[in-house]
Amino acid sequence: xxxxxxxxxxxxxxxxxxxxxxxxxxxxxxxxxxxxxxxxxxxxxxxxxxxxxxxxxxxxxxxxxxxxxxxxxxxxxxxxxxxxxxxxxxxxxxxxxxxxxxxxxxxxxxxxxxxxxxxxxxxxxxxxxxxxxxxxxxxxxxxxxxxxxxxxxxxxxxxxxxxxxxxxxxxxxxxxxxxxxxxxxxxxxxxxxx
Numbered sequence: 264x265x266x267x268x269x270x271x272x273x274x275x276x277x278x279x280x281x282x283x284x285x286x287x288x289x290x291x292x293x294x295x296x297x298x299x300x301x302x303x304x305x306x307x308x309x310x311x312x313x314x315x316x317x318x319x320x321x322x323x324x325x326x327x328x329x330x331x332x333x334x335x336x337x338x339x340x341x342x343x344x345x346x347x348x349x350x351x352x353x354x355x356x357x358x359x360x361x362x363x364x365x366x367x368x369x370x371x372x373x374x375x376x377x378x379x380x381x382x383x384x385x386x387x388x389x390x391x392x393x394x395x396x397x398x399x400x401x402x403x404x405x406x407x408x409x410x411x412x413x414x415x416x417x418x419x420x421x422x423x424x425x426x427x428x429x430x431x432x433x434x435x436x437x438x439x440x441x442x443x444x445x446x447x448x449x450x451x452x453x454x455x456x457x
Contacts, residue, residue: 267304268295268300268304270304271435272312273423274426277313277396278400279424282342283423284296285343286422287421290420298332299325299328302323302332302335303328306321317385317392338394341362343424346413350415360402360405366394366397367398369395370391370395371386371387409428412427412428413426414426417433421435421440423435
């Protein structure tokens with residue numbers, strides 16, 4: 264079995280982790296969801312990270328995958344646009360909220376008891392299920408006031424976003440950008456001494 268592609272899972276939120284499937288590497292923006300297999304890898308990763316997700320979203324035919332990937336790119340673009348706007352201090356767009364609510368209407372939820380756990384299962388096409396899950400996650404962020412705490416990474420060369428619940432966080436991740444900046448500062452100090 265070949266290994267799956269990895270993604271920067273720094274937020275714990277489905278919608279934000281989708282936005283963070285675009286990264287900067289070597290000064291250029293890179294798309295992590297290029298091929299249909301990348302989408303499948305991302306969906307598998309999300310199902311592992313969020314056990315309550317409906318595993319039926321993994322049952323995608325090859326024909327569906329190409330179409331779904333295109334829609335996911337479009338949806339991610341809108342998410343990024345709105346998340347960055349909020350990170351920049353702007354108000355949440357009411358029209359965007361309506362669009363998110365419509366996505367959920369296209370794949371409403373039913374509940375099923377599986378292995379003594381109540382699972383939320385969306386109905387509709389696979390695309391509608393995925394968009395519904397992402398939209399619901401986004402609406403939870405809004406309803407819980409967490410989206411008001413969204414920030415851009417302090418590294419100007421990074422495009423990753425995160426939720427800062429403490430009010431003190433500067434980096435998308437210490438592993439990704441925080442350590443790089445620490446190393447760069449250390450090198451700078453070391454070079455000044457010599």
